[in-house]
Amino acid sequence: MTRIGLLGGSFNPAHGGHRAISLFARDALELDEIWWLVSPGNPLKPAKGMAPLAARLAHARTIARRAPIRATAIERQLRTRYTVDTLRALTRRYPKNRFIWLMGADNLAQFGQWRDWRGIARQMPIAVIARPGYNDASRGSAAMSWLRRFVRSARQSADWTNWRPPALVLLRFRPDPRSATLLRQADPLWHREYEATCVRDPLTRRYVI
Numbered sequence: 001m002t003r004i005g006l007l008g009g010s011f012n013p014a015h016g017g018h019r020a021i022s023l024f025a026r027d028a029l030e031l032d033e034i035w036w037l038v039s040p041g042n043p044l045k046p047a048k049g050m051a052p053l054a055a056r057l058a059h060a061r062t063i064a065r066r067a068p069i070r071a072t073a074i075e076r077q078l079r080t081r082y083t084v085d086t087l088r089a090l091t092r093r094y095p096k097n098r099f100i101w102l103m104g105a106d107n108l109a110q111f112g113q114w115r116d117w118r119g120i121a122r123q124m125p126i127a128v129i130a131r132p133g134y135n136d137a138s139r140g141s142a143a144m145s146w147l148r149r150f151v152r153s154a155r156q157s158a159d160w161t162n163w164r165p166p167a168l169v170l171l172r173f174r175p176d177p178r179s180a181t182l183l184r185q186a187d188p189l190w191h192r193e194y195e196a197t198c199v200r201d202p203l204t205r206r207y208v209i
Helices: 016-029 053-063 074-078 083-093 105-109 117-123 135-139 142-150 154-162 180-186 190-194
Strands: 002-009 033-038 069-072 097-104 126-129 168-171
Touching: 002 016, 002 083, 016 033, 016 053, 016 097, 016 126, 016 154, 016 168, 033 053, 033 074, 053 069, 053 190, 074 083, 083 097, 083 117, 097 105, 105 126, 105 135, 117 142, 154 168
Parallel strands: 002 033, 002 097, 033 069, 097 126, 126 168
Antiparallel strands: none
């Protein structure tokens, strides 16, 4: 049984903050590795300003270098648009793995807007990692009012494979001000260096162009 944390997002671009929270989650949850699910397109984010998938994947792999992190665009092959469908497909495709969904407190604040978010919670455990400026909004969100009854103690976080979903654990992490939004504002054309990139996906073994 391989214990895997799933961190989804646009990764537009990936940065050191993604790496830091992933390594923190690995230690807290005793994970074997983390998969970064680089989304072909986030339904809740505008397409304008979104770098090409190949560029986002290539840069994410650079950020994840020499860490137990696999950046993958497997959602393109799975042809899934929504997280709930991706998680179901991954569970079927990798039955010997145990998965836990990782997300920042900023995502928990808008979790109630996701397609079938209760279905996500029933699919696998969820670990929420604190992010400065979002923790109050996430605790007061509509989704959290439903999820609150399923919160587990952070002291038991390493035992997540024994939890029956829905199960939620809130992990405290030192503040990290880095964000993809700030990086894009500083360099809107950050992806230009990857324009001619053809990167091989570590899970599907297919090239992403």
